[in-house]
Amino acid sequence: xSHSVSLCLMAVDREHVLTEAAxxxxxxxxxxxxxxxxAAGISRATLxxxxxxxxxxxxxxxxxxxxxxxxxxxxxxLDDGDAAGALRRLVREAEPVAGVLAFLFTxxxxxxxxxxxxxxxxxxxxxxxxxxxxxxEGDFRVDLxxxxxxxxxxxxxxxxxxxxxxxxxxxxDLDHSIAELLLGGIRRSMEK
Amino acid sequence: xSHSVSLCLMAVDREHVLTEAAxxxxxxxxxxxxxxxxAAGISRATLxxxxxxxxxxxxxxxxxxxxxxxxxxxxxxLDDGDAAGALRRLVREAEPVAGVLAFLFTxxxxxxxxxxxxxxxxxxxxxxxxxxxxxxEGDFRVDLxxxxxxxxxxxxxxxxxxxxxxxxxxxxDLDHSIAELLLGGIRRSMEK
DNA sequence: AAAGAATGAGACGGTCATGTCTCATTCGGT
DNA sequence: ACCGAATGAGACATGACCGTCTCATTCTTT
Numbered sequence: 001x002s003h004s005v006s007l008c009l010m011a012v013d014r015e016h017v018l019t020e021a022a023x024x025x026x027x028x029x030x031x032x033x034x035x036x037x038x039a040a041g042i043s044r045a046t047l048x049x050x051x052x053x054x055x056x057x058x059x060x061x062x063x064x065x066x067x068x069x070x071x072x073x074x075x076x077x078l079d080d081g082d083a084a085g086a087l088r089r090l091v092r093e094a095e096p097v098a099g100v101l102a103f104l105f106t107x108x109x110x111x112x113x114x115x116x117x118x119x120x121x122x123x124x125x126x127x128x129x130x131x132x133x134x135x136x137e138g139d140f141r142v143d144l145x146x147x148x149x150x151x152x153x154x155x156x157x158x159x160x161x162x163x164x165x166x167x168x169x170x171x172x173d174l175d176h177s178i179a180e181l182l183l184g185g186i187r188r189s190m191e192k
Numbered sequence: 193x194s195h196s197v198s199l200c201l202m203a204v205d206r207e208h209v210l211t212e213a214a215x216x217x218x219x220x221x222x223x224x225x226x227x228x229x230x231a232a233g234i235s236r237a238t239l240x241x242x243x244x245x246x247x248x249x250x251x252x253x254x255x256x257x258x259x260x261x262x263x264x265x266x267x268x269x270l271d272d273g274d275a276a277g278a279l280r281r282l283v284r285e286a287e288p289v290a291g292v293l294a295f296l297f298t299x300x301x302x303x304x305x306x307x308x309x310x311x312x313x314x315x316x317x318x319x320x321x322x323x324x325x326x327x328x329e330g331d332f333r334v335d336l337x338x339x340x341x342x343x344x345x346x347x348x349x350x351x352x353x354x355x356x357x358x359x360x361x362x363x364x365d366l367d368h369s370i371a372e373l374l375l376g377g378i379r380r381s382m383e384k
Numbered sequence: 385a386a387a388g389a390a391t392g393a394g395a396c397g398g399t400c401a402t403g404t405c406t407c408a409t410t411c412g413g414t
Numbered sequence: 415a416c417c418g419a420a421t422g423a424g425a426c427a428t429g430a431c432c433g434t435c436t437c438a439t440t441c442t443t444t
Contacts, residue, residue: 084379140378140380155348156351158351160343176335185377185378240402393436401428413418
């Protein structure tokens with residue numbers, strides 16, 4: 001019975017292909033299947049054997065990105081300690097996924113088929129819950145809606161990933177830059 | 193001599209076409225020339241008569257967006273008063289251009305022809321100068337580079353425009369949401 | 385070594401958007 | 415009313431990409 005073996009190999013390939021695809025598509029969202037296949041070191045035929053089509057590939061990438069981001073949330077332990085610390089941890093953990101996330105966001109708009117992955121709602125809910133917790137604990141300001149804070153989080157994460165990719169921000173500074181700007185804003189303040 | 197008249201009409205059409213094109217392309221960056229033409233109320237042939245091709249249309253859109261953003265900067269009087277106030281004014285003035293700007297950013301990546309419009313550098317310079325002024329006047333924190341603040345500004349502006357378009361943030365709150373988050377951050381602070 | 389699965393290479397047809405062209409029509413100025 | 419410019423409608427060729435297929439080759443397993 002070679003099922004388990006072949007499935008295992010396919011899984012490995014799948015992971016690798018998705019990684020390469022993400023790297024290319026975040027840079028240029030119109031990358032062709034041929035380029036993706038070549039970057040992944042496989043032929044276009046094999047790529048089509050693993051993913052029914054470009055659509056399916058994007059969907060798989062979406063699933064993968066959602067799962068990675070969910071894992072980042074797990075690793076950040078959003079419910080532990082104060083909300084600010086949790087947010088800092090989340091930024092650090094989510095940074096590697098930022099590029100894919102940004103791509104999926106803009107791409108989701110392209111999919112006007114209406115079938116949005118339910119995973120997004122779960123992620124949004126967890127993120128919104130974090131902001132709301134910070135507000136309820138008196139740590140975060142309440143004049144900015146948690147929905148907007150969620151959007152802003154994604155926006156800054158994407159902008160940061162892009163800035164690093166363009167060489168305008170050092171990767172080492174990224175966590176600090178994003179988290180500090182989000183938490184403290186631009187203005188200099190004496191306390192806190 | 194009917195030159196002046198015809199040129200005038202073409203200019204009017206051009207403006208209108210660019211507006212419609214911007215509206216469509218910000219929503220879906222792969223909108224076809226046909227759709228753009230129909231939205232602008234002209235035929236595809238006429239669209240091609242005004243703009244040499246899709247490429248030229250995007251370039252014209254870029255020029256238009258850059259000029260609008262430059263005008264927003266003028267209107268915001270970046271050099272007047274304290275930097276925070278100037279930033280607030282800029283957010284307010286730049287909000288209508290946010291969607292186009294966001295589109296042009298992601299699209300510029302698609303143009304890997306290397307020929308980036310020099311106008312971007314001028315905008316970046318003015319924006320960076322504002323942040324630097326705030327830092328030098330002791331108003332803005334100095335542990336975040338002005339380059340990063342510039343990127344973050346674009347990122348938040350784009351995220352805000354998107355959030356409004358998706359109905360997650362009220363348009364009336366947008367200026368306040370962006371400016372306040374940028375200036376003060378998420379955290380609640382007693383002073384300032 | 386043999387059998388079977390997976391892969392690579394490439395051909396093929398189909399779709400879609402683009403860019404160019406022509407021709408009839410309409411609009412505007414004189 | 416007339417004439418020229420601008421437009422609309424549509425045909426046409428081109429090119430890119432996609433999805434599918436076949437066939438030879440390579441590897442994996444037994």
